[in-house]
Amino acid sequence: MDEIFGKIGSAQTLSQKIERRIEEAIRQKKLLVGAKLPSERELCEMFAVSRTALREALRRLSARGLVEIKKGSGMFVSELKIKDAIDSLNLYYDLSFDSNLIPQIIEVRRVFEPEIARMAANNRTDKDLELLKKSITDLEDCDPDNTQLEADIINKFHLNVAKATGNPIVIITMEPVYSLLPRMRNLIYANVDGEKAFTIKAHRTIFEAIRDKDADLAFKAMVEQINRTLEIYKQYLKK
Incomplete structure (x- = not known):
């Protein structure tokens, strides 16, 4: 998944860039409905960002219905419904x-x-x-x-x-x-x-x-x- 979760580098709006990168992967069907995302720790390492920036991006993705965070199970790509x-x-x-x-x-x-x-x-x-x-x-x-x-x-x-x-x-x-x-x-x-x-x-x-x-x-x-x-x-x- 290196092409999806590659390093972002230092930018002012890291959380927005993380959000956009994951959203694009979902739109392009590199991440399919039901697919499990890497753990927070793994994502932080892949993106080379702090946990704070990552969690903010995941929170927005969850609020928009793109990902579902299941306590104890991990993060999954949501199924968007009519x-x-x-x-x-x-x-x-x-x-x-x-x-x-x-x-x-x-x-x-x-x-x-x-x-x-x-x-x-x-x-x-x-x-x-x-x-x-x-x-x-x-x-x-x-x-x-x-x-x-x-x-x-x-x-x-x-x-x-x-x-x-x-x-x-x-x-x-x-x-x-x-x-x-x-x-x-x-x-x-x-x-x-x-x-x-x-x-x-x-x-x-x-x-x-x-x-x-x-x-x-x-x-x-x-x-x-x-x-x-x-x-x-x-x-x-x-x-």
Whole structure:
């Protein structure tokens, strides 16, 4: 492992250089998922650095989910999961959420969601259809005064459309966006007359198109639903 853990020499930010060297080895698959790293003592000798600098680098790598430190067993390369990527984006959006983010989110939805609906129509399974149909039933049965639950159900419907594509990149990209829908909807939709009826009808049309594997209709129905959303938010943002 000399090419991975060679001497770094004297530099001002040793811990950052150690972190970068190990990260690059993981990215380049020189260190595979589950691989055990050398001990702290061995790493200090290989890098020719102090234990303090090494431990700081390992702490940051662990915090980022790249390595896992198992007490009594050693240090191992972690398996990065879809959930890890989604959680990071969720945190970013939560911290960035304000009225300026709303039109940006809608524009992203206008670009991606019609094609996502098309993909879902082509790739959906019977299980996907069950989940989508349940969301529509739950929305119909939802107490109109319970806007939070209503928003959560709508969020779940769109998330399940994304999952019906069978494409993990779509899920990673869109799930953090959908996580903002309940907050956005509660902010604006609570007092919009007739919106629930329109939403149910729109979602039913999207569902039926996906069920029937009518990719073009799924695309068109999602365009109409997103355009309606855009118009409502435009009215809100003008106030």
